[in-house]
Amino acid sequence: MNSLRSIFAKLPSGLLYSAVILSAMYGCGTSQAKTDAPPPAALPVIKAVTLPTTTFQDFSASVEGTRDVEIRPQVDGYLTNISIDEGDYVRKGQTLFTIDRRPYAEQLNNATANLQAATAALENAKINVDKLKPLLSNNVVSDVQVKSAEASYNSAKANVAQAQAQVEAARINLGFTNITAPSDGYVGSIPFKTGSLISRGMAGALTTISEVKDMRVYFSLSETDFLKFKEKYPGNSVAEKVKGMPEVELILADGSVYPEKGKVETVEGQFDKTIGAISLRASFPNAQGILRSGSTGKVRVPTLHAAALVIPQEATFELQDKVFVYTVADSNKIVTKPLTISGKTSNYYLVTDGVKPGDKIVLSSQSTMMMGGLKDGVVIQPQMVSIDSLLKAKPLL
Template identity: 55%
Template sequence: MELLLKKMITRKPLAYLSGILMLAVVLYSCASNQAAPPPPPPPQLPVMAITSAPATTYLEFPASLEGKVNVDVRPQVSGYLEKIFVDEGAYVKAGQPLFKINPQVYAEQLNSANSNVLAAQANMDRAQVEMDRLAPLVANNVVSDVQLKTAKANYEAAKAAVAQAKAAVGSARINVGYTLVNAPVSGYIGRIPYKIGALVGNNDAQPLTVLSDVREIYAYFSMSEPDFIAFKNNFPGKTIEEKLKQAPPVELILADNTSFTEKGKIETIEGQFNKTTGAISFRATFPNAAGILRTGNTGKVRLTQEVPAAITIPQEATFEIQDKVFVYTVADSNKVASKPITIAGKTANYYFVSDGLKAGEKIVISGTGTLKDGAVITPQPVSADSVLKSKPL
């Protein structure tokens, strides 16, 4: 090689360029004769054989929570708010005073009504006297009986006026009582939008406050038509009411994914499906003696169901494409193929498969992020029991 370079240097430039080209050809030939690097070995991935066994699955449905009783506290009479006896968030008992409206106007109306009663009573007494005076005169044919009939009519009118005046007293007394607003039920006070001195009335858009009885909490949730059919087919009974009695207690999962301490019971199902959403509403009741839950809370109602032969797979073995769940199955040639599955239920770590897999098939349980259909792997067998022990249901 060195001798070739020396000869090219001593020659003319054209010959020098030709030598360079010859050298490039020689170098390329040497490089092409080198052996290509071997392909990387197939990835080693854990593979689990599918088995079926009895399991407890659950379904979750978003729910909104309301107290058993939610009452808008509104004034029955208009006036200036004179006193507020409670604070927002306080627990009150039925009959406890909440607000006081200035009663002066209504107290004067009561005084006026009482005076009208006295005047009407005096008119009735006068009519009674006149009737008593004419009665013997008519009996002795001194005066015509027409005068007595007129006196009796005047007496009846005066008597009716007394009754009307007494009714006005009762109405005025009720209005005076309405100036003190009491709690209609026991519960927690909501927001109080009005302050002392505000003019309030029974036509106001906002109530004085909202009172919630939360000793029991209603959780409202909805099921699609297929879920509803599956729900009612799980329990014996001829009617929906009989089936609800056989339904097991349900759990309430709070917004922080913790489980509420008390179990609930599904009590009612709405009478018809919503035409817009195609869903039907349920109501579950949860005891809430400690008042932990309040109206407006959200959560999820969890329904459990026993499956006699369930195919259980880890959630990490799945992936989603356009709202469909897939797994990678492994063939005898160690090639993988994606396969859609149908989820019947789930736990925190596992899916229960109702369609798409059968006992004996093998699936890749982790490391599926880089796989593609037809890829070859080196299976690392893992037993279903060891998987369940590492991540309990």
């Protein structure tokens, strides 16, 4: 204090007046800063609650028709007509392709002529037998002659049967020149044109007919997911557990949800060692023909939770691959807690550990983190938000 007085004593009168004023202002500012401390930050806070909810898990899937039937020729020849086009929907029995029928019509004519000749020979042999039998009783001819005539008759009879078989084979081959659809479905690619020479042993098929009234959708579970699947659903066997699964959804390639729900039907008997996964098959109705064989998508499998502790995702923040929340403890002090996540919806986390029902949680943790974050022990002014109003703004699903 004496040093300050000595300094002021040496200053000119004008400077001394200014120094006194600055000293007074500095003292007032310090006092004002001490008395006007900022109030605790007002932040929205909710209570953790348990709610019935449904979570979803998506799996990549491929779509196939109930039957994908390859159409192959059963006789050789030139294509004279293609009655359908790629992508057409055809009915069972509808003509698809026509093969040149003239060679097979001639084969049928030839077989028919052979049958007629064999039938005539049979009649002649029968006449000969009928003529010799009375003569044998009168000892005009020998027994050997009669037996020889009967043998000729039996041979002629066999020739007729063989000729009839040849006629039937020729008729079948002629029918094979008209190739028809084995079932309802959509036509695949057609790599051949009118005039192409085709044969029974060729490598490729004429086309493929995909039966699409009901579609089969195949997806795979990893070993971990499969173990969870066996624990999740009731039943002693895998088949019983499959029956206990809820209906599944199909997410199409554009992200839209297919309007019909499907049912998981089967699980393969073993894992694919190359990818470490096991395949499941779901069936989806396809009355409108929206799904096509060969398309892709995702199967969405729901999991029902009777009472799950749900935390809004906006109330959490991530740090070093862990999820945290700011909880409000006694005296409105902040306590940071890590969460154990068991699943999530589009807006909420399902939590198994870290907080319990009734705990108060800062709702705006993410925005708070962007502003620098809170620290343990910091006091806030809670602004309670009801879970009902939050659910209206951000649904649970």
